[in-house]
Amino acid sequence: MTTEKVQTRTDFPAQPPEFPEHPSTPYLRMDRIPHVWCPGCGIGTVVKCFATALENKEVDLDKASVVSGIGCSGRAAGYLKLDGFHTTHGRAIPFATGLKLGRPELLVTVFSGDGDLSGIGGNHFIHAARRNMDLLVILINNFIYGMTGGQNAPTTPLSAKSSTMPFGNFEPPFNLPHLAASCGASYVARWTCLHIRRLTWAMEEAIERKGFRLIEVIAPCPTLYARLNKLGTGLDGLRFYHDNAEIRHGADTRELDIDFQKGIVCGRFVDEDKPTFSERMNDHYNHVLGEKYRPMPPEGGWLHE
Amino acid sequence: MRYWRTPLDAGRTACHLGEVFIIADRCKGCAFCVEYCPRDVLVMSADFNRKGYHAPEVIKSGECVNCNLCEMICPEFAIFSLAADTADTAATPKGDAS
Amino acid sequence: MNADPLGVLTGAHYLDGDFACGEGAMAAGCRFVAGYPITPSTEVVERISRRFPMMGGTFIQMEDELASMAAVVGGSWTGTKSMTVTSGPGFSLMMENIGLAAMMETPCVVVNVQRGGPSTGLPTMVGQADVMQARWGSHGDYEIIALSPQSPQEAFDLTIDAFNLSERYRVPVMFLMDECVGHMTERVVIPEPEAIEIEPRRLTAKPQDEFNPYEINGEPVPEFARAGDGFRFHTTGLTHDERGYPMMTVECQESCVRRLLEKIQDNVADIVRFEEEETDDADVVVVTYGITARVARLGIDLARRRGIKVGSLRLITIWPFPEERIRRLAGEVGALVVPEINYGQLVLEVERCAGGNCAVQAVSHGGGAVHDPEDIAAAIVEAAP
Numbered sequence: 001m002t003t004e005k006v007q008t009r010t011d012f013p014a015q016p017p018e019f020p021e022h023p024s025t026p027y028l029r030m031d032r033i034p035h036v037w038c039p040g041c042g043i044g045t046v047v048k049c050f051a052t053a054l055e056n057k058e059v060d061l062d063k064a065s066v067v068s069g070i071g072c073s074g075r076a077a078g079y080l081k082l083d084g085f086h087t088t089h090g091r092a093i094p095f096a097t098g099l100k101l102g103r104p105e106l107l108v109t110v111f112s113g114d115g116d117l118s119g120i121g122g123n124h125f126i127h128a129a130r131r132n133m134d135l136l137v138i139l140i141n142n143f144i145y146g147m148t149g150g151q152n153a154p155t156t157p158l159s160a161k162s163s164t165m166p167f168g169n170f171e172p173p174f175n176l177p178h179l180a181a182s183c184g185a186s187y188v189a190r191w192t193c194l195h196i197r198r199l200t201w202a203m204e205e206a207i208e209r210k211g212f213r214l215i216e217v218i219a220p221c222p223t224l225y226a227r228l229n230k231l232g233t234g235l236d237g238l239r240f241y242h243d244n245a246e247i248r249h250g251a252d253t254r255e256l257d258i259d260f261q262k263g264i265v266c267g268r269f270v271d272e273d274k275p276t277f278s279e280r281m282n283d284h285y286n287h288v289l290g291e292k293y294r295p296m297p298p299e300g301g302w303l304h305e
Numbered sequence: 306m307r308y309w310r311t312p313l314d315a316g317r318t319a320c321h322l323g324e325v326f327i328i329a330d331r332c333k334g335c336a337f338c339v340e341y342c343p344r345d346v347l348v349m350s351a352d353f354n355r356k357g358y359h360a361p362e363v364i365k366s367g368e369c370v371n372c373n374l375c376e377m378i379c380p381e382f383a384i385f386s387l388a389a390d391t392a393d394t395a396a397t398p399k400g401d402a403s
Numbered sequence: 404m405n406a407d408p409l410g411v412l413t414g415a416h417y418l419d420g421d422f423a424c425g426e427g428a429m430a431a432g433c434r435f436v437a438g439y440p441i442t443p444s445t446e447v448v449e450r451i452s453r454r455f456p457m458m459g460g461t462f463i464q465m466e467d468e469l470a471s472m473a474a475v476v477g478g479s480w481t482g483t484k485s486m487t488v489t490s491g492p493g494f495s496l497m498m499e500n501i502g503l504a505a506m507m508e509t510p511c512v513v514v515n516v517q518r519g520g521p522s523t524g525l526p527t528m529v530g531q532a533d534v535m536q537a538r539w540g541s542h543g544d545y546e547i548i549a550l551s552p553q554s555p556q557e558a559f560d561l562t563i564d565a566f567n568l569s570e571r572y573r574v575p576v577m578f579l580m581d582e583c584v585g586h587m588t589e590r591v592v593i594p595e596p597e598a599i600e601i602e603p604r605r606l607t608a609k610p611q612d613e614f615n616p617y618e619i620n621g622e623p624v625p626e627f628a629r630a631g632d633g634f635r636f637h638t639t640g641l642t643h644d645e646r647g648y649p650m651m652t653v654e655c656q657e658s659c660v661r662r663l664l665e666k667i668q669d670n671v672a673d674i675v676r677f678e679e680e681e682t683d684d685a686d687v688v689v690v691t692y693g694i695t696a697r698v699a700r701l702g703i704d705l706a707r708r709r710g711i712k713v714g715s716l717r718l719i720t721i722w723p724f725p726e727e728r729i730r731r732l733a734g735e736v737g738a739l740v741v742p743e744i745n746y747g748q749l750v751l752e753v754e755r756c757a758g759g760n761c762a763v764q765a766v767s768h769g770g771g772a773v774h775d776p777e778d779i780a781a782a783i784v785e786a787a788p
Contacts, residue, residue, distance in 0.1 A: 020387060023376065023385055023387075029637070040333070043380065044380025045337075048377060048378075048379065049377065061635070078649065083480075083634065084635075087477075090469075091469060093470075094471075094474045094477070097463070097470075097477065098474035098475060098477025101435060101437075101474070102461070102479070102480070102481030103481035103631050105631065106631050124473075127465075193380075194341075200377070235335060238337060285456045292457055295456075300481045301434030301481070301482075303404075305404050
């Protein structure tokens, strides 16, 4: 009896040859689609909304960079057809800071998850917000550390189960919009991945703004968070957002806590015109040093003949 | 969408139709598109795609209004709609300045 | 190419090692520095923060060393030469992103002004105990280059070399000063910009749709593309293929990681530098680096006066280690004496390369001060055949 070696199919065609292209094709690395995210995961939807926002705002894609951390949401950089950097856990924001300061004309977006940005990356999060560093941060919050198997996150609601809190979480979670706003972010919004149009508009708004712009996107994690807490499929998650998300633009960020399976307040909470780190730096040096000040040019500090 | 009466400008307004394109082999069967299509144009197919998931299929051909919701909400980039070639009334042509 | 005149403070100066290192960085074309204060290295960034605004450079004091190193890697991907500065405790924190820089093949310089350790140790006093950490600090297999100056003048000159090597080999270069050299004030001569040879960031000439960030075409390193030039490349800390995409297979690990090692190992002849004196017919050779090299000179003198034929081998490049030279020396001399301000680190490499062909004697000093030259002399005399 001969045993046949199991073949793995890697030749899935991107699409049937006679089909028109998916409209997001120019924004995606089509040679890596289908992506790794689970059925019912909301991250792909957020990436789609971002691609649409880039298209609608006619962003110069050559000057747009995306930086991700580690985690499921951190895989987003690998699927967007921009200069993409998949960096170390929690360090997407300082890495993006280096990109932005090294070449000020770049539009730098940080795409990462709640554990990456507010757990290990918490310190960088608050300082970048404090400085109003010119970064667009899309934080996908699924209330858990998904990629590593469902551990408790700084955003896991009280009483929710996770693999490291099998009897339910007893640590109070972060209220991320409040955290960012109180540190000095100039644009703070929260949407769910069900609110596709408003999320896209928020991204478009944020693209036009400057400073530390945080868009928190609530998304289901069917494989870990929902499974460990018996919340059903990704679709059940979206149905929950449909019935329990409340839009309150301008709400006081102190009231934006998310309790386990309770209401989720969405909207745009902070939208201020505040000087960014770079603007402050340039203004200050111009003031103090006058003509002696030579700022780094927008094309960056690359020295060449 | 159900109306409680016929809109007063129904004779003048063109309802732009769309055509749905489904890349079945990318689908992972989440059913977001089926759930939220405002015209209920989609159902989950009984067929399996190459990965073993049920992809959506169009059951009400000609009723898609090209709202692009399925395209926006699909996490897999597996479905999208494009404007269909024909509009459904002979009213004001698109783009007319008058 | 020549140095940018804005960054070159031509003239004869009276500077300490930290300041000289900062001047060296600016002369080398470094224009982005992200750092965090830590004794005894802080003066480097203090100097840079004062001069950068006049030359188009950006300095940012980050919230911690983890952020500093991450920002340096990000800054380098814009094509801007980037550097950070720290000491032992910060070096430990930076290891994660040093690994990222090594994996992503990002040119950058990490200055470690060594102090007594471990942990908080002796913040204001000299040590040389980060030598092994510079080589092995981050997890996984990778190679780095490490340089060690013995004077403020060398702190200037070798910093420029550090930047040039990091560009040529697309590798993080560790600049291992020690607190003594860092805080020692001496004459430093900075030449004209035309006399300083700078290795520029080597950008690809390929068109955008043919470019792969990790494709090798006969050179030891791939060509670079700056973020923002339209190449839309992807790079990751995951094991990746030549497109920069994560490819987590055994074959890809072999092709990706082995090249990180070989690009240094195969070019040892170009990278390794040392200074020898009277080693031809020596019975004992003293292997030193950094401030210990200067202290050892007096120790060697004392030993010579007692009739021992002593030579000296001063390492300028600590990593890659000059294995070949040590191997040959071990076959020619009776003993190698290795004074270090640590409890025995580089001596382990010397022992390994000597392969038992000669005696190897460590002269350890825990840190906090330099050796007493008498101790070195005594060790030489004892080791002499």
